[in-house]
Amino acid sequence: MKSKPLAAALTLVLGAGYAATALAQVKPEILVKQRQAKMVLQAKYFGPLAAMAQGKAPYDAKVVARNAGYLDVLTEMAWDGYDPSTKDVKSRTLPVAYTNADKFKQAQRQLETAVDQLVVAAKGGDEAKVKAAVGAVGKACGSCHDDFWEN
Amino acid sequence: MKSKPLAAALTLVLGAGYAATALAQVKPEILVKQRQAKMVLQAKYFGPLAAMAQGKAPYDAKVVARNAGYLDVLTEMAWDGYDPSTKDVKSRTLPVAYTNADKFKQAQRQLETAVDQLVVAAKGGDEAKVKAAVGAVGKACGSCHDDFWEN
Numbered sequence: 001m002k003s004k005p006l007a008a009a010l011t012l013v014l015g016a017g018y019a020a021t022a023l024a025q026v027k028p029e030i031l032v033k034q035r036q037a038k039m040v041l042q043a044k045y046f047g048p049l050a051a052m053a054q055g056k057a058p059y060d061a062k063v064v065a066r067n068a069g070y071l072d073v074l075t076e077m078a079w080d081g082y083d084p085s086t087k088d089v090k091s092r093t094l095p096v097a098y099t100n101a102d103k104f105k106q107a108q109r110q111l112e113t114a115v116d117q118l119v120v121a122a123k124g125g126d127e128a129k130v131k132a133a134v135g136a137v138g139k140a141c142g143s144c145h146d147d148f149w150e151n
Numbered sequence: 152m153k154s155k156p157l158a159a160a161l162t163l164v165l166g167a168g169y170a171a172t173a174l175a176q177v178k179p180e181i182l183v184k185q186r187q188a189k190m191v192l193q194a195k196y197f198g199p200l201a202a203m204a205q206g207k208a209p210y211d212a213k214v215v216a217r218n219a220g221y222l223d224v225l226t227e228m229a230w231d232g233y234d235p236s237t238k239d240v241k242s243r244t245l246p247v248a249y250t251n252a253d254k255f256k257q258a259q260r261q262l263e264t265a266v267d268q269l270v271v272a273a274k275g276g277d278e279a280k281v282k283a284a285v286g287a288v289g290k291a292c293g294s295c296h297d298d299f300w301e302n
Contacts, residue, residue: 034195037188041228044185073224077192 028086035081036091038074045070046137049118053134059127068115068122071137075115079108092150107144114140179237186232187242189225196221197288200269204285210278219266219273222288226266230259243301258295265291 045067051057052064087098097104114137121133145151196218202208203215238249248255265288272284296302 034191037191037195040185040188041192044188044229070224070228073221077221078195 025085028083028089031081031083031086032089032091035078038078038081042071042074042141045074046134046141049134050138053131053138059130061122061125061127061130064130065122068119071115072119075112094148094150097148104148107140107147111137111140111144176236179234179240182232182234182237183240183242186229189229189232193222193225193292196225197285197292200285201289204282204289210281212273212276212278212281215281216273219270222266223270226263245299245301248299255299258291258298262288262291262295 048057048060048063049067052059082093082097082104084098086093087095114133118130118133118137121129124130199208199211199214200218203210233244233248233255235249237244238246265284269281269284269288272280275281
């Protein structure tokens with residue numbers, strides 16, 4: 001391990017110019033990258049739960065509890081990435097996400113509520129309730145993608 | 152909002168074949184994408200703290216508390232993405248991450264410890280201590296990247 005001043009280490013880790021602009025306007029391309037990253041991780045931790053709910057994988061209460069907790073936190077993240085400044089950056093987000101921000105926020109709330117209920121179900125430990133809650137999360141994902149995402 | 156069976160909605164959200172393979176072997180390319188996604192989000196939520204610690208942004212205790220909590224959870228995620236099966240997938244991870252897994256795990260622990268201390272400092276509310284803890288997290292990021300990442 002080489003010793004490096006913090007500033008140099010941060011530039012290495014975060015990319016030149018990132019730290020300096022951290023609280024100022026973040027570039028639209030970076031915002032898009034961040035919101036896509038959040039989706040990738042949501043898929044990583046939701047996928048196994050979906051497989052369990054569909055009977056394609058054995059039920060594992062430990063994985064359910066961990067992943068529900070992760071999804072709870074991930075679902076809070078990176079919504080600020082749908083900033084109007086990003087509307088011309090290439091992505092699968094449809095223009096309506098920017099033109100009808102209220103409807104988009106409502107869809108976000110729907111997911112948050114479904115994930116909250118999944119967390120409650122995971123704590124309760126009733127497998128049938130967990131599977132129903134996973135289904136509700138999947139529906140919230142799907143309906144938001146139906147409306148705001150290019151297939 | 153169109154109504155869709157859960158399986159179809161999940162395929163839409165997760166990509167064909169994802170749900171089915173959720174608990175089986177995940178493709179190396181997907182593992183790499185997921186671990187990179189985790190890094191993108193770590194940078195998103197660490198960047199503003201680094202800017203504060205460096206005096207480039209005003210101190211904001213609320214952002215510190217929120218981001219420290221996010222980093223705490225993110226730091227747990229996606230280490231399983233450094234599976235030996237990914238060693239030939241193009242990324243900036245150096246071969247030593249696979250050949251010296253113990254050293255790599257030690258570097259992971261170092262980050263986890265530093266982030267735990269940041270969470271404690273954020274709860275304590277002492278600005279100087281928070282800034283020192285941010286510096287320690289930055290050093291843990293930097294030293295791991297020095298050893299296991301292609302600059």
